[in-house]
Amino acid sequence: MAIFDRRGFDKVVFTLLLASCYASSTNAQTPPPTKEIVIYNDSQTETIYPMLQAPEQSDPRNPDTWLQGYFKVADTSTQTFNTTKVYEVFFNKDHGIAPGKSVSVTVPFYTQLKQPGSGGIVSTNDEYID
Numbered sequence: 001m002a003i004f005d006r007r008g009f010d011k012v013v014f015t016l017l018l019a020s021c022y023a024s025s026t027n028a029q030t031p032p033p034t035k036e037i038v039i040y041n042d043s044q045t046e047t048i049y050p051m052l053q054a055p056e057q058s059d060p061r062n063p064d065t066w067l068q069g070y071f072k073v074a075d076t077s078t079q080t081f082n083t084t085k086v087y088e089v090f091f092n093k094d095h096g097i098a099p100g101k102s103v104s105v106t107v108p109f110y111t112q113l114k115q116p117g118s119g120g121i122v123s124t125n126d127e128y129i130d
Contacts, residue, residue, distance in 0.1 A: 040102040047096040054087040079122040
């Protein structure tokens with residue numbers, strides 16, 4: 001399984017992205033909570049090729065309220081967790097999921113992609129994705 005920026009920037013193998021969530025900032029001492037995603041192929045004849053997408057979220061009027069709450073940000077009007085890229089996760093990209101089979105993966109609720117800027121947490125775009 002791999003994550004790719006839709007526009008071709010920063011191709012990242014999914015396992016590296018998962019590992020990067022442990023490259024925590026000085027504000028975070030523990031790994032983020034996780035969630036399990038299970039995808040079932042209930043077809044009897046067709047292979048499926050599922051993917052998930054984290055959308056671009058660049059409008060400051062539409063902040064990531066989940067991350068704002070999780071990090072208890074001081075200023076919700078400026079600490080919006082904006083992203084400028086679209087990220088995609090492909091499950092078993094080359095072979096898909098066979099009829100009657102499933103895939104299960106545990107992922108972090110968020111991933112820190114880069115260290116905070118000089119203005120502190122979320123002072124730059126694309127610092128976190130979820």
